Amino acid sequence: MFGYYLDLALRSLRRNPALTGLMVLAIAFGVGASMTTYSVFRAVSGDPIPWKSSRLFVPQIDLFGPTAAAKTSNEPQDLVSYKDALAITRAHRAHFQSAMYNIAPSIDPASPGSRPREVMGHAVQWEFFPMVDAPFVYGHAWSADEDAAHAKVAVISSRLNDRQFKGEDSTGREIILDGKPYRIVGVLDHFTPEPLFYDVANRNFGEPDDVFLPFATAIDAQSTNTGNYNCARSPLEEGFSGTLTAECAWIAVMVQLDSTADATAYRQWLDGYTDGQRQAGRFSWASNNRLRNLPAWLDFKQVAPPDTKVSLLVALGLLVVCMVNTIGLMLAKFMRRSGEIGVRRALGASRLQIAVQFTVEAAVLGFTGGLLGVAMTWIGMTAMRAVLPEDIAALARMDGSLLSLTLCMAVLATVVAGLYPTLRATWVRPALQLKSN
Amino acid sequence: MQIAPILAALKKHRMATFLIAMEIALACAVLCNALYLVVERVRLSHVETGVDDDRLVAISLAGVDDAQAVDLGPRLRQKLSSIPNVESVAVANATPFGPQAGEAGFRIDPNDPVYRIQAHFYLGDAGFAKTLGLRLVSGRWFTADEYAPVDGFLPKASSLLVDADYASKLWPGQNPLGKPVLVTNLTFRVVGVVARMVRPNPSPFAATNSFITPALAGKGMASVYLLRVAPEKAQDVFARATAMITRDEPSVILDATASGPLTQLRDAYFANTRSMAIMMVGVIAALLLVSALGIVGLASFWVQQRRQQIGIRRAIGATRRDILHYFQIENFLIVGGGIVVGMVLAYVLSAVLMKLYELPLLPAYYLPYGALILWLLGQLAVLGPARRAAAVPPVVATRNA
Numbered sequence: 001m002f003g004y005y006l007d008l009a010l011r012s013l014r015r016n017p018a019l020t021g022l023m024v025l026a027i028a029f030g031v032g033a034s035m036t037t038y039s040v041f042r043a044v045s046g047d048p049i050p051w052k053s054s055r056l057f058v059p060q061i062d063l064f065g066p067t068a069a070a071k072t073s074n075e076p077q078d079l080v081s082y083k084d085a086l087a088i089t090r091a092h093r094a095h096f097q098s099a100m101y102n103i104a105p106s107i108d109p110a111s112p113g114s115r116p117r118e119v120m121g122h123a124v125q126w127e128f129f130p131m132v133d134a135p136f137v138y139g140h141a142w143s144a145d146e147d148a149a150h151a152k153v154a155v156i157s158s159r160l161n162d163r164q165f166k167g168e169d170s171t172g173r174e175i176i177l178d179g180k181p182y183r184i185v186g187v188l189d190h191f192t193p194e195p196l197f198y199d200v201a202n203r204n205f206g207e208p209d210d211v212f213l214p215f216a217t218a219i220d221a222q223s224t225n226t227g228n229y230n231c232a233r234s235p236l237e238e239g240f241s242g243t244l245t246a247e248c249a250w251i252a253v254m255v256q257l258d259s260t261a262d263a264t265a266y267r268q269w270l271d272g273y274t275d276g277q278r279q280a281g282r283f284s285w286a287s288n289n290r291l292r293n294l295p296a297w298l299d300f301k302q303v304a305p306p307d308t309k310v311s312l313l314v315a316l317g318l319l320v321v322c323m324v325n326t327i328g329l330m331l332a333k334f335m336r337r338s339g340e341i342g343v344r345r346a347l348g349a350s351r352l353q354i355a356v357q358f359t360v361e362a363a364v365l366g367f368t369g370g371l372l373g374v375a376m377t378w379i380g381m382t383a384m385r386a387v388l389p390e391d392i393a394a395l396a397r398m399d400g401s402l403l404s405l406t407l408c409m410a411v412l413a414t415v416v417a418g419l420y421p422t423l424r425a426t427w428v429r430p431a432l433q434l435k436s437n
Numbered sequence: 438m439q440i441a442p443i444l445a446a447l448k449k450h451r452m453a454t455f456l457i458a459m460e461i462a463l464a465c466a467v468l469c470n471a472l473y474l475v476v477e478r479v480r481l482s483h484v485e486t487g488v489d490d491d492r493l494v495a496i497s498l499a500g501v502d503d504a505q506a507v508d509l510g511p512r513l514r515q516k517l518s519s520i521p522n523v524e525s526v527a528v529a530n531a532t533p534f535g536p537q538a539g540e541a542g543f544r545i546d547p548n549d550p551v552y553r554i555q556a557h558f559y560l561g562d563a564g565f566a567k568t569l570g571l572r573l574v575s576g577r578w579f580t581a582d583e584y585a586p587v588d589g590f591l592p593k594a595s596s597l598l599v600d601a602d603y604a605s606k607l608w609p610g611q612n613p614l615g616k617p618v619l620v621t622n623l624t625f626r627v628v629g630v631v632a633r634m635v636r637p638n639p640s641p642f643a644a645t646n647s648f649i650t651p652a653l654a655g656k657g658m659a660s661v662y663l664l665r666v667a668p669e670k671a672q673d674v675f676a677r678a679t680a681m682i683t684r685d686e687p688s689v690i691l692d693a694t695a696s697g698p699l700t701q702l703r704d705a706y707f708a709n710t711r712s713m714a715i716m717m718v719g720v721i722a723a724l725l726l727v728s729a730l731g732i733v734g735l736a737s738f739w740v741q742q743r744r745q746q747i748g749i750r751r752a753i754g755a756t757r758r759d760i761l762h763y764f765q766i767e768n769f770l771i772v773g774g775g776i777v778v779g780m781v782l783a784y785v786l787s788a789v790l791m792k793l794y795e796l797p798l799l800p801a802y803y804l805p806y807g808a809l810i811l812w813l814l815g816q817l818a819v820l821g822p823a824r825r826a827a828a829v830p831p832v833v834a835t836r837n838a
Contacts, residue, residue: 019737022730022734026727026734029723029727029730030723030727032723033719033723033724036716036719037720040716104499106690116687116690118499234589234621309793309794310474310790310796311474311713311720313789314470314474314717314720317463317466317467317724317786318467318720318723318724318727320463321460321463321464321467321724321727321728322727324456324459324460324463325460325727325728325731325734327456328460328731329734329735329738331452331453331456332453332734332738336738336741336742380719383715383719384712384715384716387711387712387715387716388709388712424452
């Protein structure tokens, strides 16, 4: 029966090429524009670590209190103080946890004569690497013992490895950062998440990290923090040592909690910790902590530029306009065939059969529109790539999932739009139509 | 006018009329908001800086430590001014379209317990105003003895300049001269108002909240240099400056993303804004196209359905022009109905955007523009089918459909 309906649908579409063409074009434009916008949105707000993002959490502690300067809401700071970062990681309440801060040491060149250059990096604890599932091409992360011993070791990116060591296995060799030697223990295999999800409070798109140093080692070396630095009060002491004792937020923390129960327990522990600090006289306000998982955190930090979200909403509006448009055109098309419906009904077709026939026709229309929509999306994305900044353009690409999503969307939207015209078609009374013809 | 019979005829096609009107209403809502977003973005990318963009080159250094800064600032200023075609050099903490360097909360009322407002504090040496080409609208420039060394992130000075637009927001209806600005433990007083000084990272809704404070080059201010150059020489001077720094100052690192002719930094800063505007224009174009296709389709269907009635009207004396007008007026009425609903929907959508993304409410003057565009679009789309209707010969009336 389906084959017959398909045949009927194709015949009907061929019989009225102008109207069919209009409908297909309208669907294609609507779907094409929506999908192009969606692909850009997906590029800037994609989940960088979909397999475990819901198990990664960012704890936040209110360091400034409710009456603090320059606070517009009651949200705690994005980053924590050195004191709290140590307390959180030493308590070791999560499966994995790491404190981290942004560094940008200058690196001595591979060949003598060229200039030292600045590289981006993070000072992290050993658990960082298994927590973010960082892939290694050579070597491995440093160990817990090396962390504790403040070892002068480093993990570098494959990009830096290519530049400094021509892509050879560089583990065991040395790099000079800010004039100090570090032994390379591991080389990452193209670990360039976009956005840079483990520290969106400081950076999200752009240069990936090239070096990772042990947190304690970087603190020893007084590696300058190149990320944000916000203080409730002026530090009591000047210089780097002052930043360690100050009530200033500058260290990012991420923890891995494997179940909802773990997350609840962690939240309680965090509140307990800040209550303790209040009792000790450090804070004068009630606990005001947050523990967001990564998707919620990326959303809260508006990592996707609000512009893209707005344009996605506008593109969705366009899709709705398209559907209303399709309803109108389909109504015109189906009503024109009242005679045919009347004959089929008179010959014994049930209402349901009429409904199935017209739904199949709508689906065929949607599929055709979807195919053209894929072409439109491709054109739209090619155009967008020409105008988007490079780092985002690289992420906006046509792939299998986008292709199938475009087709599904077109078919689904058209079938939904076809519901009312189909219903109207089933109302056609056989006798009336036969009489007038 | 034959409005009454048109309305009577439309009653027979309630559903189709309703669908076109709804489509227009939705299109109107989306169109007005999308237009507003595009215009805001285009306006932002043409933001007036208050400085002579095409005559300025920015040099930003990364990782300058305090010990180095003490003599690096004055030394580099000297070397940069000796480059041919450089007219003057200023040492600063930030440059328009570069990273912000002195964003801070402040108070304008000494009794206010909290810092409610934020602005960007520019730090500049004695060459700052002249190099940038700032224009004073009231008060005075800094005097030589007001320039102070930097402590923390601000100079230990007591006077500042403010952007005129921002001053009128901070102290509406008052003379800003002499007003206090309290930040950290310092109290500044406004000594002059400049016509305009854009903040480093202008956004659609905060472009001019900036102050200028007098600072001495050296510790805390040795990373950003602004060069005023002869016309058309920006590119050349920038190349020479980077070559000089590479040769003479091997220990410093040029921050490539925040250095270059100011026009280039400006282009890079607005790259994202521009691409979003282009995407939005694409969506608007698709929206108009889809709406037009819908109108063409349904109007053609109606013309087809009413061939006999058209023939009868023609046979009893209606001219081709009458038939043409009939369809044009019909379209005008339907689109008009859609626009009325669409205006309400436009505000609903705008309210949603405002709640979700903190965008300001759609200004009312976008509505007539949206209405005009849709009316024109409707007339354009209906022209083809209406002409086909006008071409129906009277003899059709005598035939059986």
